[in-house]
Amino acid sequence: MSNTAATVWNNCLAFIEDNITSQAYKTWFEPIKAVKLTDSALSIQVPSKFFYEWLEEHYVKLLKVALTKELGATAKLVYVIRMENTYGNKQPFTERIPSSNRSNTQASQNVDVPLKNKSPELKNPFVIPGIRNVKIESQLNPNYNFDSFLEGESNRLARSAGIAVANKPGGTSFNPLLVFGGVGLGKTHLAHAIGVDIKDKYPEKTVLYISAEKFVQQYSESVQKNNRNDFIHFYQVIDVLIVDDIQLLSGKAGTQDVFFHIFNHLHQNGRQVILTSDKAPVDMIDIEQRLLSRFKWGLSAELNHPDYETRVAIIKNKLYRDGVEMPDDIVEFLANNIKTNIRELEGAIISLIAHSSFNKKEITIELAKKIVDNYVKHTKREVSIDYIQKVVSDYFQMDVETLQSKTRKRHIVQARQLAMFFAKKFTKASLASIGSQIGQRDHATVLHACKTVDNLSSTDKQFRKYVEDLQKKLTI
Numbered sequence: 001m002s003n004t005a006a007t008v009w010n011n012c013l014a015f016i017e018d019n020i021t022s023q024a025y026k027t028w029f030e031p032i033k034a035v036k037l038t039d040s041a042l043s044i045q046v047p048s049k050f051f052y053e054w055l056e057e058h059y060v061k062l063l064k065v066a067l068t069k070e071l072g073a074t075a076k077l078v079y080v081i082r083m084e085n086t087y088g089n090k091q092p093f094t095e096r097i098p099s100s101n102r103s104n105t106q107a108s109q110n111v112d113v114p115l116k117n118k119s120p121e122l123k124n125p126f127v128i129p130g131i132r133n134v135k136i137e138s139q140l141n142p143n144y145n146f147d148s149f150l151e152g153e154s155n156r157l158a159r160s161a162g163i164a165v166a167n168k169p170g171g172t173s174f175n176p177l178l179v180f181g182g183v184g185l186g187k188t189h190l191a192h193a194i195g196v197d198i199k200d201k202y203p204e205k206t207v208l209y210i211s212a213e214k215f216v217q218q219y220s221e222s223v224q225k226n227n228r229n230d231f232i233h234f235y236q237v238i239d240v241l242i243v244d245d246i247q248l249l250s251g252k253a254g255t256q257d258v259f260f261h262i263f264n265h266l267h268q269n270g271r272q273v274i275l276t277s278d279k280a281p282v283d284m285i286d287i288e289q290r291l292l293s294r295f296k297w298g299l300s301a302e303l304n305h306p307d308y309e310t311r312v313a314i315i316k317n318k319l320y321r322d323g324v325e326m327p328d329d330i331v332e333f334l335a336n337n338i339k340t341n342i343r344e345l346e347g348a349i350i351s352l353i354a355h356s357s358f359n360k361k362e363i364t365i366e367l368a369k370k371i372v373d374n375y376v377k378h379t380k381r382e383v384s385i386d387y388i389q390k391v392v393s394d395y396f397q398m399d400v401e402t403l404q405s406k407t408r409k410r411h412i413v414q415a416r417q418l419a420m421f422f423a424k425k426f427t428k429a430s431l432a433s434i435g436s437q438i439g440q441r442d443h444a445t446v447l448h449a450c451k452t453v454d455n456l457s458s459t460d461k462q463f464r465k466y467v468e469d470l471q472k473k474l475t476i
């Protein structure tokens with residue numbers, strides 16, 4: 001019986017399957033098709049250039065043994081790269097690899113290099129050593145590390161998950177790790193800290209930090225320059241991908257699609273993905289469902305507002321690092337007055353130090369009050385959920401515990417729903433976070449409350465008056 005491409009390849013596959021894990025076999029060998037057999041050269045079709053690079057880097061020896069068994073010592077393997085183009089063109093196409101790619105490899109003398117753009121086939125991988133590891137600048141800020149990221153109740157889960165991921169990137173169930181929380185609460189700092197720690201522990205790993213904004217921009221440039229595939233390949237070789245402010249992909253269907261493919265590739269290959277967002281996945285809008293469900297695969301860890309002790313610790317740590325001393329009563333004053341944004345807390349400290357050194361004045365409580373006024377005025381618009389509950393409870397002459405209780409009494413339910421409605425309106429907190437702060441309810445209850453308040457205010461005159469009164473009280 002004469003050999004055909006299919007029979008030779010099937011025999012090779014049987015041998016390969018016995019020698020690697022079934023996951024690797026499924027991922028890297030099942031998608032391959034044998035397309036041609038001439039003399040002792042077997043052509044196999046692979047779905048991407050990246051695929052070819054991966055085979056060459058990881059399985060070239062195994063392929064050589066398998067093929068030599070079938071076709072003898074002169075066996076040759078030829079790759080045909082056929083891309084199923086999911087990014088616009090409907091037709092699949094066969095990619096031509098420019099010869100410059102080959103000269104990048106640590107080539108031996110007798111490399112059989114295809115002429116530039118002449119042939120879509122990469123000949124004889126057995127004599128071409130693997131593609132060199134590309135060096136990618138990680139874009140990490142070394143000052144944003146775990147030592148400078150102080151632990152408190154508000155960030156314990158996210159910080160511990162971050163440390164677990166850094167110890168074993170891609171090897172925990174926190175993949176992706178999604179860190180979410182309001183403005184200035186440390187999402188970027190924590191994301192960098194994980195990357196910095198991974199780089200310390202695993203210097204050979206390729207780590208990349210990128211803001212979602214930059215990612216969107218790079219993608220649209222790649223579309224303009226018609227090199228989307230290079231863009232995708234670049235991201236597919238990364239071991240640890242950190243994307244900051246992922247909510248910015250909202251409404252950008254093309255970028256979401258490409259990110260979906262990159263994400264799947266990384267995830268399937270055990271690489272680590274770390275994302276940050278100003279919202280919980282459940283609150284993200286205009287993000288495709290299939291992508292949202294990927295975000296929920298791993299762990300979503302929230303950064304909450306820091307409690308008083310953590311705020312004091314953050315201030316003291318900053319002063320210590322800047323070599324500045326400040327009386328305890330001023331530290332306490334700052335911690336008591338700037339509660340919802342660590343960036344503003346840091347800003348107040350910097351302003352205070354600058355004022356006192358430029359004007360050569362002592363740091364006094366009066367100066368602190370003046371400076372904090374700038375921030376508090378600014379933050380006054382950011383009403384806290386505690387404050388909303390207090391105002392609503394006072395208005396209905398009940399205490400906050402009653403408002404939060406499990407009772408189904410109509411006027412208490414309405415007060416609770418109003419508190420949820422205003423919390424959604426006046427704060428950046430997620431539905432889940434509002435629910436947990438107003439009587440331990442879930443996000444669906446908060447959503448229902450918001451809809452009910454909307455409906456009642458357009459149909460019930462008395463109820464509309466409640467909404468208007470409360471709105472005034474909360475915006476004075």
Ligand SMILES: Nc1ncnc2c1ncn2[C@@H]1O[C@H](COP(=O)(O)OP(=O)(O)OP(=O)(O)O)[C@@H](O)[C@H]1O
Nearest residue numbers: 148149150182183184185186187188189314342343
């Ligand atoms: N736990 C912490 N310990 C020490 N510093 C912190 C902590 N959390 C945040 N910071 C500091 O607060 C500032 C704001 O943090 P960061 O920029 O990471 O916030 P963010 O949540 O990414 O904000 P944004 O929503 O604006 O993107 C940074 O200077 C950061 O170092």
